[in-house]
Amino acid sequence: MQTYKPSVSLIRATSYESAALRESLTTLLEPLGGITAFVKPGQKVLLKPNLLTGARPTKECTTRAELVYEVAKMVIEAGGKPFLGDSPAFGSAKGVAIANGYLPLIQELNLPIVEFHGQRYQTVSENFNHLLLCKEAMEADVIINLPKVKSHLQLTLTMGVKNLFGCVPGKMKAWWHMEAGKDANRFGEMLVETAKTINPDLTILDGIIGHEGNGPSGGEPRNLGILAAASNVFALDRAILEILNVSPQKVPTVAASQRLGVCPELDAIEFPLLHPDLLQISDWRLPDKLMPIDFAMPRVIKSTFKHLYIRFIKEPMNTYSRG
Template identity: 85%
Template sequence: MQTQKPSVSLIRATSYAQDALRESLTTLLEPLGGMAAFVKPGDRVLLKPNLLTGSRPTKECTTRPELVAVVAEMVIAVGGKPFLGDSPAFGSAKGVATANGYLPIAEKLNLPIVEFHGQRYQTVNDNFNHLLLCKEAMEADVVINLPKVKSHMQLTLTLGVKNLFGCVPGKMKAWWHMEAGKDASRFGEMLVETARAINPNLTILDGIIGHEGNGPSGGEPRHLGVLAASADVFALDRAMLEILQVSPQQVPTVAASQRLGICPEIKNIDFPLLSPDLLQIADWQLPDKLMPIDFALPRVIKSTFRHLYIRFIKEPMRAYGKG
């Protein structure tokens, strides 16, 4: 029996203005059946953006709030109950969201911002049997993954698969850098297994403006003019590599998904709208050099204390006008 090809919807999009963006997202999702194909009335829908940091709000390090707002409106329109969730590297989800302009849309749409630090699930996988995932993500009826196109100094690129690492709670991410980061192949496989466990129903990639160079936060904004969507996060990441003209072997997450047999070749992906060759970028800037993935124990301890300082001291002081 012939297996159906995964479908990746690709369009050109140049504006974050709400009306234009709503039209773009409607066009993007139409070949996939629209939002109603993914969300049923009453579903609790996790919107998982990239909330990396609140320290560079103008540098396109995070998924644009305008995109999250329109996706939330589309979920509400089909009867879903969206909520926003993430576990940023530094600070809280609410603190990073506030710094990046999310608060007005959260208030307007009554969109809860959930911290991923509550009860945890453990993945069922012999290779990563201590990898814990957030209860809030695992218990959502629907997960909509909303990554940003960014270069990455440790992983070359961060796209849909890497964005789901934000469903690993708190500072466990730093510990996994230490545990699995000595081997880029193993680290990439850990990220792939995380994505498989979360199993997002839909991934919508924010590539209108990306972040190139020394990302995930130290690079610069770059207009790409691309939106992508798929029910298959691995196919979507592979398609984006084709657009940016980056080899799959340069990106540990994509290389791992290929080794595990869950990343299709370009010829085995259906592109109902535009094909990647019509959107190719000739001069996307990758990092100047790649940094080690692994975190030594002192760095893990330092990172943990920095996370706690930002979350429990700096953010509360800023909220009370003392920071």
């Protein structure tokens, strides 16, 4: 009996320039069947970038607008109807996107942006029956996950699985840090359950320029020169760890996915283009010191008020002044 092996496509890529990036994405997706293997005419397609913050637009804290633009164009050419969606830590998805240079692509392609903080939620699983996900994400016909590879002060690294935590609405993410963050194993399992439930059709990881050190926002840009794609987000994350020379046990999401039996071993993954060994580096900088995952109640309250201030006062004022 033939055993299914998940496939992770890896290439070297060094440019966000439109023509070069389009060629890179075409090459990257070709072994997976191209974009038409994932998107059919008329389908609603969620593009889920990492829209962490608008505070450091030059520090590679978010998925590059150029990458989202090229993927969106490919979706449109395949007959799909793309929209952007996320729930940033601070501010609105639209505000963070605009701060990071997304406005021209939003306007040119007429891309809707859905704020994942509405009231239409869906429960994740029996093990986490009060963890809710935005139905706008769950009701998309196709989900294309567009993470940025970054070091992370609490989780060592953030890649494909962690990026899907953005489908948890608004400040519920902070409450989950408080509820599950005292146990890194449980927090990792919560993120894995979230990713399993969302089950993205395709993950394309932005690793042309990553973010190393004290991420997800306090580190510095790092030229990494890779793009990765897979239909299995757990296999993709495992492959990236091999490139960065980081043990799976140091990353709660990957360790949890291994415990739960959803992360394949490296030798059980197909690499149709480049093997991770050919892209491996030895000097990727992890956080100087890991911080606790859990948020104390005062921090959650402070974070909530800051989020509300940015969303309802600061961003509207900036929009008014630009107008």
